[in-house]
Amino acid sequence: MRYPGVRYDGSIGAVWLLVVVLSVSWPIRxxxxxxxxxxxxxxxxxxxxxxxxxxxxxFPNTVGSVWRYAAGEYTGLGxxxxxxxxxxxxxxxxxxxxxxxxxxKKLTWLELGWVPRYYYERxxxxxxxxxxxxxxxxxxxxxxxxxxxxxxxxxxxxxxxxGGAVDSLxxxxxxxxxxxxxxxxxxxxxxxxxxxxxxxxxxxYWIIAGVGIVKTSEVSFRAPSIRDGAWTYELISxxxxxxxxxxxxxxxxVDCDPGNIVDVAxxxxxxxxxFISIAPSCCDTQADIDGVPGIDISDISALIDHLFISFRAxxxxx
Numbered sequence: 001m002r003y004p005g006v007r008y009d010g011s012i013g014a015v016w017l018l019v020v021v022l023s024v025s026w027p028i029r030x031x032x033x034x035x036x037x038x039x040x041x042x043x044x045x046x047x048x049x050x051x052x053x054x055x056x057x058x059f060p061n062t063v064g065s066v067w068r069y070a071a072g073e074y075t076g077l078g079x080x081x082x083x084x085x086x087x088x089x090x091x092x093x094x095x096x097x098x099x100x101x102x103x104x105k106k107l108t109w110l111e112l113g114w115v116p117r118y119y120y121e122r123x124x125x126x127x128x129x130x131x132x133x134x135x136x137x138x139x140x141x142x143x144x145x146x147x148x149x150x151x152x153x154x155x156x157x158x159x160x161x162x163g164g165a166v167d168s169l170x171x172x173x174x175x176x177x178x179x180x181x182x183x184x185x186x187x188x189x190x191x192x193x194x195x196x197x198x199x200x201x202x203x204x205y206w207i208i209a210g211v212g213i214v215k216t217s218e219v220s221f222r223a224p225s226i227r228d229g230a231w232t233y234e235l236i237s238x239x240x241x242x243x244x245x246x247x248x249x250x251x252x253x254v255d256c257d258p259g260n261i262v263d264v265a266x267x268x269x270x271x272x273x274x275f276i277s278i279a280p281s282c283c284d285t286q287a288d289i290d291g292v293p294g295i296d297i298s299d300i301s302a303l304i305d306h307l308f309i310s311f312r313a314x315x316x317x318x
Contacts, residue, residue: 057209058128058147058208058209058212059147061121061123062090062241063091064239065089065090065238066090066239067087068085068235069086069233070233070236071086071232072233072234073231084109084110085111086108086110087110088105089105089108090105091105096136101122102120102121103120104120105121107119118134120132128146128148145159147190156170167192169190169192172190172191173189174186175187177206177214177215179235179236180234180235181214181234181235181237184206184208187207187214187215188207190204191203198222200220201221203218204218211240212238213233215232215235217231218231218232246283246285246286247285248285250262250314250317251288251289252266253266254281254283254286255282262314267303269281270300281295289303289306291315291318
């Protein structure tokens, strides 16, 4: 196989083979992480003036993000008692057999010690679908919840349900909300009405861009007039992992060396990113050696050429 942008002749092929063998065994220096962490104190609390249309703008889906909620239940006298802490951890991104990607969230209960539950979020253009228990085979399954953007006041939609259940949601508007994590202006307030033969649910969600749900209030009924239980979940804290967008300091510094040195360690890091660990680059703008969008084998070829063959200077950061 021949790759576009890669020159082929006997001498260069030999150098390629030698350098790849050498660089794979070369130690990789640690550099900047490919992400930054935003905790509760750093959340943007400015009012939402325009509703984004991308689910990713409201619901972060980066591995390692954690949300902690105070879980409370209403007693028979109507008093709210917080008796547990619910922790959602985004553990991994899974791809099914037809190419759909799901963000897996593990729910654990710190005090009650219940068996963990798993939820799977799938993004389809302007829609966020949440599946409970397992990834739906072939892209279909039980939808626990679904949000459709943009969140404009008055907008309504219905979930795909089975067995004749009616699951409707609509945007009430934008409201200020206060939870243990702090006060948030102009949270999106969404109401939900779920009705099936054996049960009914009434729910309210308050959602903040870049964080997700900060408050949930739910009431379930065994029959239209017989209440089964009522719960609320309020955000205590969150740890949102965001992609690391680095400033380009020197093209070729693939491993983000603080001294901006370009050497075999950078070649080793580039090969590792592309073919071994498949870990994301710590700085794509510095790993883009040839200046063509995308990091691929042509960038390896250009870096080899700079280090061992023509010794031509690398391009400047743009």
